[in-house]
Amino acid sequence: MKLKINGKESELTESSVSVIKLLEIQKVDMPDMVTVELNGDILDREQFESTTVKDGDELEFLYFMGGGAQ
Amino acid sequence: MKFQTRAVNSVGPSQFGETMPPVVQSSAFAYETPQDLEAVFEGRQFGHVYSRISNPTVSSLEQKLTQLEQGRGSVAVASGMAAVHAVCLALAKSGDSIVVSTSLFGGTYLLFKDVIEPLGITVHYVDPLDHQSINDSITESTRFVFVEAIGNPKLDVPNLKEIATIAHSHKIPLCVDTTLVTPYLLDAKAHGVDIVVSAATKYVAPSGTTVGGYVCDLGNFSWKETKSSGVQALAKRAGDFGFMVYIKQKVVSNVGSLLNPFNAFMLLVGIETLSLRLEQHSQTALKLAQFLQAHSKVDVVNYPGLESNTSHIVAKEQFNGRYSGLLTLRLGTKDNAYTFLSALTLAKNMTNIGDSRTLLIHPATTLYKDLTVEQQEAAGVFPDLIRVSVGLEDADDLINDFKQALDKL
Numbered sequence: 257m258k259l260k261i262n263g264k265e266s267e268l269t270e271s272s273v274s275v276i277k278l279l280e281i282q283k284v285d286m287p288d289m290v291t292v293e294l295n296g297d298i299l300d301r302e303q304f305e306s307t308t309v310k311d312g313d314e315l316e317f318l319y320f321m322g323g324g325a326q
Numbered sequence: 327m328k329f330q331t332r333a334v335n336s337v338g339p340s341q342f343g344e345t346m347p348p349v350v351q352s353s354a355f356a357y358e359t360p361q362d363l364e365a366v367f368e369g370r371q372f373g374h375v376y377s378r379i380s381n382p383t384v385s386s387l388e389q390k391l392t393q394l395e396q397g398r399g400s401v402a403v404a405s406g407m408a409a410v411h412a413v414c415l416a417l418a419k420s421g422d423s424i425v426v427s428t429s430l431f432g433g434t435y436l437l438f439k440d441v442i443e444p445l446g447i448t449v450h451y452v453d454p455l456d457h458q459s460i461n462d463s464i465t466e467s468t469r470f471v472f473v474e475a476i477g478n479p480k481l482d483v484p485n486l487k488e489i490a491t492i493a494h495s496h497k498i499p500l501c502v503d504t505t506l507v508t509p510y511l512l513d514a515k516a517h518g519v520d521i522v523v524s525a526a527t528k529y530v531a532p533s534g535t536t537v538g539g540y541v542c543d544l545g546n547f548s549w550k551e552t553k554s555s556g557v558q559a560l561a562k563r564a565g566d567f568g569f570m571v572y573i574k575q576k577v578v579s580n581v582g583s584l585l586n587p588f589n590a591f592m593l594l595v596g597i598e599t600l601s602l603r604l605e606q607h608s609q610t611a612l613k614l615a616q617f618l619q620a621h622s623k624v625d626v627v628n629y630p631g632l633e634s635n636t637s638h639i640v641a642k643e644q645f646n647g648r649y650s651g652l653l654t655l656r657l658g659t660k661d662n663a664y665t666f667l668s669a670l671t672l673a674k675n676m677t678n679i680g681d682s683r684t685l686l687i688h689p690a691t692t693l694y695k696d697l698t699v700e701q702q703e704a705a706g707v708f709p710d711l712i713r714v715s716v717g718l719e720d721a722d723d724l725i726n727d728f729k730q731a732l733d734k735l
Binding site for chain 2: 289298321
């Protein structure tokens with residue numbers, strides 16, 4: 257499936273994955289501190305395991321707790 | 327994982343195989359391209375830009391604290407006072423109110439009186455053991471409830487589950503100062519607490535070396551439903567992290583109260599032995615309290631580990647049978663208190679608590695000197711009262727020192 261992550265096209269061999277698995281596949285830095293926006297909606301951390309991403313979804317991985325985000 | 331394993335388990339990536347995070351003593355951080363720096367500023371890439379906002383060593387400490395508290399996120403700040411201040415600024419604004427325990431550390435009381443109240447935030451002071459008064463003091467304008475896990479120096483112990491239930495019935499969070507107990511003695515999250523503030527200076531820091539504090543969001547409260555408008559707005563953008571992001575970006579970064587990297591490193595060192603030290607502080611304090619209770623020249627001994635303490639049963643459940651290192655004694659008159667303090671040879675006459683050494687102070691003429699008699703009494707401070715922070719000396723040596731000083735009365 258094709259996803260758009262932080263504005264860039266990304267292609268995965270999987271047809272669907274949970275958000276928590278996607279963070280692992282994408283080797284996202286500091287996964288405990290990342291905020292995930294899926295198609296414009298912020299996900300609660302409790303939703304990371306139960307929410308599945310599908311072809312065409314747009315995601316933003318955001319580090320509000322990091323050093324620069326305002 | 328149990329507490330002590332979490333305490334020594336490394337956080338973050340290691341560059342050379344080191345087991346402790348290095349002290350990254352750098353004011354700012356360079357990036358290869360302007361696009362990279364832009365991505366960090368926008369939050370699309372994890373990184374640090376300036377150590378007033380964040381720093382790798384401080385972040386390592388924050389991760390460790392979050393693991394220990396089993397919380398959602400932490401922000402490490404310059405002191406325990408900075409932590410309380412940050413929570414107040416994040417959750418309340420002019421016209422709002424907060425409900426605060428009367429049983430407070432003197433410095434915290436002065437923060438509310440000298441800094442928070444002049445901002446136009448009304449502070450309602452209530453007895454933390456009087457649940458009806460807490461409930462009755464909460465109005466539509468109340469933004470949070472604040473208590474100390476063990477009142478310093480009154481040594482009363484509020485029932486946190488009960489107070490959390492009251493706060494949550496009004497859809498506001500409970501913030502608890504856990505300085506005296508730390509996450510080792512108190513599983514604050516399991517007791518319904520929403521926010522922990524702590525002066526890590528005391529028991530987290532090793533050997534009385536380091537001033538620092540932290541705020542931890544335990545993850546029990548939904549910030550989308552907070553009545554605090556600034557945090558609520560940020561929760562729409564940052565989700566679960568709304569409160570922590572507000573603390574970090576809107577308060578700590580702007581005020582400039584982030585902890586410095588060296589002190590963060592020192593607190594990381596202290597965390598590894600925190601449980602061992604607190605076990606010893608607790609055991610020795612109980613022995614000393616029992617000795618003092620049996621001594622004819624001591625009028626009153628107060629320690630949560632003694633059955634005579636009004637909160638003993640609550641303390642026993644909340645702290646799993648350990649009661650930390652703070653006790654008080656009353657000797658009848660201020661003169662007796664001063665004679666006793668002057669006669670000690672091993673224990674030291676100084677402020678601070680949680681040090682490896684035993685520290686004593688006369689609160690009425692020091693920490694509480696700016697409060698009225700009524701305010702002092704509400705906080706458990708009297709002219710003949712001495713506060714003892716029991717250290718890590720051998721209990722028998724301490725008892726002998728106290729005994730020879732009592733013999734001078």
